Amino acid sequence: MSDSVNSTKDLPETGITPGGTTGAFRDVLSKDHARRGKPPLHFADMTEDERIAKAKDLGLPKFRVKQLANHYYGHFDVAAEEFSDFPAAKRAEAAEAFFPTLITEVTRQVADEGTTIKTLWRLFDGSLIESVLMRYPTRTTLCISSQVGCGMGCPFCATGQLGLTRNMSAGEILEQVRVAAKAMHDGEVAGGLGRLSNIVFMGMGEPMGNYKSVLSAVRQISAMPPEGFGISARNITVSTVGVVPGIKKLTAEGIPVRLAVSLHAPSDELRDELVPMNKRFNTTQVLDAAHDYYLASKRRVSIEYALMRGINDQAEHAKLLAKRLNHYGDNWAHVNPIPLNPIEGSKWTASKPEDEQQFLDILHKAGITATLRDTRGQDIDGACGQLAAKEQD
Ligand code: SAH
């Protein structure tokens, strides 16, 4: 990891982004921001040495840690009764010490004939977060949360309206993945036995505001068992609102994850209105950093663009977007226009179908690949930007 861009590395992570307390951009914090204490330490939060030390406390030799890693990463198991290779007298104790319950299902909503599942989870402190599983014929994608709420304040986004409560731990982030991977593995999702193949950090939160835990989760999702779940880094997408220092840090890691940048507007004038973070890192800085990521990783960057009727969806916007992207060369970015999922109390609505089509046509004619994001789960508020974790009574 490059330390030069991470001068706050010794401070506890609060989710406050660079410049987030001063200047033109400020994080939007919820009333109970960071007042909640830390989640219980989980196997996924511990270094190898910490695991070994904890095992020793329980009177267990080092090789038992390897067995636990096999259960967790290889079989998605955390339950004492599954630890058949363990001394019976130590199973419950080990499960409790290494695998405290970090996420508890509150509700589950199902759509698209059982192939879209949105789960609302309660964390140890009562915080609520969500994840969405989407099964397709050739892949299964889990959209996960990385923060409780979000501090970036994008006015069209449901999560943004909550403000930021706190960062999630690596264990909390990873547990969303483990539970979904287990459900797929056990054939509990419509379509029978399968495998969780893709992860997108597009649920609640700004991943770059919780860099350390997100990176640790990425490593544990992508490493092969027994170090991780073995979901290829190439199938992991980290989506950011454009926190440039975070993009630079990720570039320096050299992990081949896909980077998605939520641009939503081709000019600073317009983006200042739609994405408050633009006042801290403008479109030029964001696109420069995104293109550097492409150069370093050789992975095409996704440019996310929520189409808002009459705001950013006109021919002039598409043309300027094409020009800004082509400025850096060909084939380095893929545009993902997203039909806006209207949220309660927001003045913005989705584009007209003919404007969506025109937007795509202009990009295509300019030689830029662009595909409209499908909006699965819209009827259960599971689509992007609608993850507001309202508890249904
Ligand atoms: N904070 C990160 C990742 C989570 S949001 C980010 O902003 O990139 C995931 C995606 O959903 C982002 O591209 C975001 O801009 C988009 N989004 C937010 N609200 C939306 C809405 N109401 N309709 C459609 N997309 C939305």
Ligand code: SF4
């Ligand atoms: Fe946060 Fe992303 Fe929503 Fe903006 S769009 S408020 S960065 S979750």
